[in-house]
Amino acid sequence: MELVSKRETFHICFDKILILFHSRVMQRVLETFLSFLPVWFGLFFLGPLIAEIIGLSFGITQVTIIPSISEISVYAITIPLGGAWGGLAIWRGRWI
Amino acid sequence: MEHQSQGDLTKSDLTKSDLTKLSDSELMSLERQIAKRYIGRLSWFMVAWPVLNLAVWVSLWPLVLSGTLSIWAAFPLAALTCILAYLPCHDAQHDIYGRPGDQTRWLNQMIGHLSPIPIALSYRFLRETHIEHHKHANNPALDPDYPTNSGNSIREFLSNVYLSMQPNSEGQVAYMNCLTRLDTDEARKAIRDQVLVVLVQHGILFAMAANGHALTAFILWWVPLKIALFYNRFYLSWLPHFPDPQRGRYRDTHSFTSWLGNLSSLGMTAHVVHHLHPRIPLDLTPAAMRDLKPVLLARGVDLGSA
16 A cells, blocks of 8 residues: 655645635635625724724723613724725725 | 947037937937946845835834834834835836846845735736836826826825725726736736735734734834825826826836935936836936936937936
8 A cells, every 4th residue: 555645645635725725616705705805804903993092092992882781892883883884985985 | 429339438428419310229229338337236225125124114013012112103114114115126026136047036036025015015916017017108008007196186196096095996906907908827826916915914904903903003004004105106106107198118207306306206206217228226227317318318208307
């Protein structure tokens, strides 16, 4: 029985991963992901950025929804807002 | 002058002679003879520039995150390193550090790939589109720089650059259309590389934000990148080609004066020499311009008040 060395195994696996990335399905996934990049940018960067600025400027980290009952983090508001801003940017073709 | 060989001409001869009497081929021969003095001359400055620039940019991150350096002190340094990141890559795009087969080819490729890291652009993407810009300078349909860098006034130019930053802007589409039109192996690799760079850049930004450092990433990278975009496009693309863009070897680029001379314009006051002889290193284009000036004037090149 022919033994396949660890190095050869690595190369075989790596080649299969490359083929996967070259596949049409993967390309479609990537294209779709990239077409929504402003949304991801708004969700995962602008939202947290706005929350940090609010926290540093006004010292607000929690927001009261129902007085004395529930509070949520500012991030829970700014992240969806950031994502919505990104979506709006795609729709309007402009951030501002 | 007709009895001397071209190789004997001195600068004094050039300034005294009436070059307009020379034929087209004689002028071209003279031009090439002068340009040849500058091609293939690699300086330590042009090698040290990208290395130091990238080292400074990279070092800002641990210094700011550890609290050693104030973010507001780091911000102007970050902006400066982003502004200075493009040009060494630009020289590499023209194989100035080393052509294929040269011993310094590895240096060319290394600087080409590493230098533009602060501005989150891939070497192949920049190279393929920039070569097309040279081939079709100021052609609205074929020059990928045209939509982003056009404008008959500074206000129009600023508006165009701002619009180019928006989702699916005309400028972004122009670059992608250029690479798609080329449809070569290198063009496809350029698209792949740029996608990878965008993904990695956004990954870093998202990771910083997830760890409570969104503002650091914003001030150290995102804002300096935008500043560099405006600055570089103003001096490298708009001023030398606009307003009133024309086409043709001696018409598509013009010289201009800058408030701090060559320094503030990153050497672009002599950009006309770069378009005529792209393999002259950036740091030598002002000197080459001085030597070529009589020839350029004989050709009717717009040298402004240079």
